[in-house]
Amino acid sequence: MTLLTLRIYNTLTNSKEDFVPLEEGKVSMYVCGVTVYDDIHLGHARSIVVFDMVNRYLRHKGYDVTHVTNFTDVDDKIINRANEEGIDPLELSARYIDRYFAEVDSLEVKRADIYPKASESMDAIVRMVQDIIDNGYGYATEDGNVYFSIDRIKDYGRLTNQRLEDMVAGSRDVMQDPQKRNPMDFAVWKAAKDGEVAWPSPWGDGRPGWHIECSAMIRDRLGDLIDIHGGGNDLIFPHHENEILQTEAVTGGTLARYWMHNGMLQVKDEKMSKSLGNFFRVSDLLREHDAQTLRFYLLNTHYRGPLVYSEGSLEESKSSLRRLWNAYRSLQSHLRTASGPDHASGIIDAASQTFHEHMDDDFNTRGAISALFDLTREMNRMMASGELSATGAGEALKLLESADAVLGILPVTDGDGELDIIIGILADVRQELRGRKAFDLSDLIRDRLKEAGIQLEDGAEGVRWKRI
C-alpha cells in the first residue's frame, strides 16, 4: 500500500481524510499557543513539538506553509500574577514570551511565521465583536460585557459531537451573570473592573473574551477560511467550538477545514497541568536532557494518543536515540573510508518509502521512527561486513538527514573543523601505538580524551569519536 497523499485525522469528522489544501501547494495553519503567565511545561512542549513536526513535514512535502501561533497575553491569570508581583500585566507576559522563545529555540523548534499577541490585535478583535453584534449573534449588556448568543445556533457541538442539552446538563455551577440571556452564552468582550488593564471599545473599556482573540487573529492574519487549525485536545470544548461559532457568525462560512488535536501528556494517570501542580518545566528538563532526547520522547508515539510521563522515560529515550546517533556517526566515518560493493540502495529506498508511508498516515512518527531503526540495523550490519560503499553510506545519510529535517532528533553538529582535525591526529597516533602493542599509551590517549568529554570508539571501519 502506497499512500501518495497525506491523510489527516480531522476532529470535525472523527476520521482520517485526504489532505487537500484550499490553494494548491499552500497551507495556512493556525495553532493555539499558550497563555503567558508562567514557564512552559512538558505538556506544552508536546503540543509545540508536534505541530513543529507537522509544519516541518508539510514543508518537506513541498508545501508553502504559513504557520501562525498566538500568545494569549491578556487574561485573568496574567492579571492576577502581575498584581501579586506588583508589575504591569504586559510586562509579565512579555517576560514569559521571551522565555517561551528561548525554550522553544532550545527545543530546536522551527519558529512559526507569525506570533500575534492579543494585546496587539485589539483593532481586529473589536471589529470582530462589532461584526458579531451587527449580524445579530451578540449583544452588549448594561455593564459593558458583550456575549455571544447561543440561541441562534442550531448545531452547537460539531467538534465535540455533543448536543447542547447534554452539555448544559453536565456543566458545573459557575457564577452566572444575570444579564446573560442564556447560561451557555459566552463572553466575547469583558468590561474592565476598576484598575484593570483595558482597551477602549464601543461598549466601554474592557478586554477580549478568551475565544475571540483566536477567531480575530486568524481572520486578520490568515483569512476567513484556513486549512489546518491545531491545538491540544483539551481545547476542543469550549474554545475551538466557540471559535467556530464566532467566525461563522461573521464570515458566514466555516473556519478551518482540518482540525488537529494532540493528546495530553499525563503523569501517573493525570493530565500534566499547572492547576494540578504535577508539571515539569521544559527549562528544568533541558538542564538534564538534550533537546533531541525530549523531541524523540515526544515524537516516539502517535500525537493523538495519551502519553504518560514517568521517571526514567527520558533516560530510556536517550538510550534509544543513541542507537540512531551511533549509526549516523558510523555512516559519516564510513563515508570517508568505505570501499567495496554496494547493495544498499534497495534497502534505503524501502526505508524511505516506509518512513513516508507512516508520515503520510496522519503523521505516524512512531512508525516512521521504526523505519529508521530498521535502516540503521541494516546499515550497521553492512558496514561491519564490508558490503556498504561510500555511495551507499551517502544515500543512507541523505535519508537520515531528510527524515531529521522533519523530526529534529539527530545531533546538530559535532564541533568545528579544527577540533575534528586535532582529534583525528590524536586518533592516528593512537592507532600507530596500538599497532605497536603499546596499549598503555594508546589507552592513555583514549582515557584523557574521555575525561575531556570525547569518546573514541574502535570499529571495523576505523575510529569514530563523539562527545559524551
Next chain:
RNA sequence: GCCGGGGUAACAUAGAGGCCAUGUGGCGGACUGCAGAUCCGCAGACGGGAGUUCAAAUCUCCCUCCCGGCCCCA
C-alpha cells in the same frame, strides 16, 4: 450522565483480518588487546467473555479498567 481517546510481551510504543513489529531492558553467542559500538540468536503480547470467519491483537456485541473534555487548560 453525555462525548472522545486508550488498555499490545518486564517497560515504552507501532500495527487494524493471514505475512518477521520497533526500541529499551533481560539471557546466550560473535567480534574486540581492553573499553565502547555493532551483529546474530532466545524468551516474552495483544484487558475479559461471547460471536462472525478457513483465519481475529485487528470485525460485531457485551463487560471491565484508565485518561481527557463538559466554560482554568497545549
